[in-house]
Amino acid sequence: MGKDERDGSNEYQNYQPASLNTTDALIRDLDNTDIVFHIGDISYANGYLSQWDQFTQQVEPITSRVPYMMASGNHERDFPNSGSLYNGTDSGGECGVPAETMYYVPTEKRDNYWYSMDYGMFRFCVADSEHDWREGTEQYSFLDRCLGSVDRARQPWLVFIAHRVLGYSSGFFYGFDGTFAEPMARQSLEGLWRRHRVDVAFYGHVHQYERTCPVYEERCLPDGHGTVHVVVGGGGSHLSNFTAEAPPWSVYRQMDYGFGKLTASDARSLQFEYRRSSDGKVYDSFTLRRD
Numbered sequence: 001m002g003k004d005e006r007d008g009s010n011e012y013q014n015y016q017p018a019s020l021n022t023t024d025a026l027i028r029d030l031d032n033t034d035i036v037f038h039i040g041d042i043s044y045a046n047g048y049l050s051q052w053d054q055f056t057q058q059v060e061p062i063t064s065r066v067p068y069m070m071a072s073g074n075h076e077r078d079f080p081n082s083g084s085l086y087n088g089t090d091s092g093g094e095c096g097v098p099a100e101t102m103y104y105v106p107t108e109k110r111d112n113y114w115y116s117m118d119y120g121m122f123r124f125c126v127a128d129s130e131h132d133w134r135e136g137t138e139q140y141s142f143l144d145r146c147l148g149s150v151d152r153a154r155q156p157w158l159v160f161i162a163h164r165v166l167g168y169s170s171g172f173f174y175g176f177d178g179t180f181a182e183p184m185a186r187q188s189l190e191g192l193w194r195r196h197r198v199d200v201a202f203y204g205h206v207h208q209y210e211r212t213c214p215v216y217e218e219r220c221l222p223d224g225h226g227t228v229h230v231v232v233g234g235g236g237s238h239l240s241n242f243t244a245e246a247p248p249w250s251v252y253r254q255m256d257y258g259f260g261k262l263t264a265s266d267a268r269s270l271q272f273e274y275r276r277s278s279d280g281k282v283y284d285s286f287t288l289r290r291d
Contacts, residue, residue: 001235002044003055016044018257019236020058021277026259027061028280033261035066035119039204040073040129040163042099044237047092056102069126070103072096072113073163073204077130083111084130096130114139116146121264123155125198129164129205134188143189147196156267156290160193160201160227167193167229168215170250171206175243190216193227199270199288202260204233207240209254209274211284218249223288230272232260252284 001023002016026036045051062068074090076099081087084095100110105126107115113128125146133139143160150158165174166185174180193201194216214226233240234257242253257277264270270288275281 001038001041002237003051003058004236005054015238016236017238018234018277021257022235022259023058023062025275025277025280029261030062030065033066036062036068037124037126037161037202038068038070038235039161039202039232040071041075041204041235041237042070042073042103044075045092045094045098046075046090047094049098052098052102067119068103069105069117069124070099071126071161071163071204072099072128072130074130076100077113077128085132086130108142112139114142116142118155121155121267122157122159122262123150124159124161127160127162127166129162129166129182133162133166134184140188140192144192144196147192147198150196152267157200157264157270158196158198159262160198162201162203164205165203165229165231167201167203167227168212168218168247168249169203169206169210169229169231170243170247170253171208171210171231172241172243174206180247197224198227200262200272201227201229203229203231204235206231206233207237208242209234209252209256209258209284210242210250211252211272211274211286212249213251214288215249218247220249224290228272228286228288230260230274232258232274234258234277236277251286254283256283258283 002019043055077096082095117124210231212229213220216226274284
């Protein structure tokens with residue numbers, strides 16, 4: 001998402017041109033909103049503390065009224081020799097400290113930014129894609145426990161969240177190398193999603209919108225037999241391209257700024273809408289149904 005000044009001042013590189021539109025659209029819909037999840041790349045401060053001040057002021061009309069939960073992304077955490085899985089410099093040396101200090105989430109350890117959260121009819125299992133999530137790691141064990149311990153009588157809808165795309169994306173830089181996700185991600189995690197019947201997985205990182213069919217091992221399946229993977233990465237920063245052709249599991253792709261809204265009517269119906277930041281109009285939606 002990021003931040004921007006309404007008069008254009010104090011913003012370098014015009015890197016998050018739509019963040020104000022997204023913020024304003026969320027504010028207009030707050031009366032119909034219970035909780036907000038910001039899935040990484042929070043402020044794009046990249047080491048400049050004043051940019052965090054600017055961002056927190058921008059979202060204060062939201063954070064002062066509803067819970068504002070976050071996941072850790074490369075622009076919060078990654079830096080060489082800091083313990084992150086990736087050795088890029090995207091955090092500008094922050095190494096997660098400002099984000100983890102400013103935003104409380106119920107983690108077991110502050111630097112391990114993965115956590116479980118029950119809210120209404122949902123269980124959210126939030127991964128930290130900037131720490132190792134492969135089988136045999138501490139985070140993999142946590143995700144197995146989080147997904148496996150949900151009481152479906154109380155929380156019938158199970159949601160997986162991560163910043164980097166650990167499931168499916170036809171964003172150009174994933175499609176170019178043929179992985180269509182973070183390398184080794186699906187090999188490590190798809191068995192968990194299948195075994196624990198994860199309903200929906202959400203990601204950021206790729207600056208566009210895309211959703212899949214209910215999918216397992218690249219095959220579309222009926223509702224309830226696969227996980228719908230949704231990339232909601234168009235919150236504010238510059239947009240990214242897709243591959244020329246959509247894979248069979250990709251149902252809808254859109255290069256536009258927007259945000260997602262998830263609504264559970266009851267234990268049998270879950271609705272998702274992707275809304276355009278510029279005017280709040282819905283330009284994609286789906287409903288999962290259970291008997």
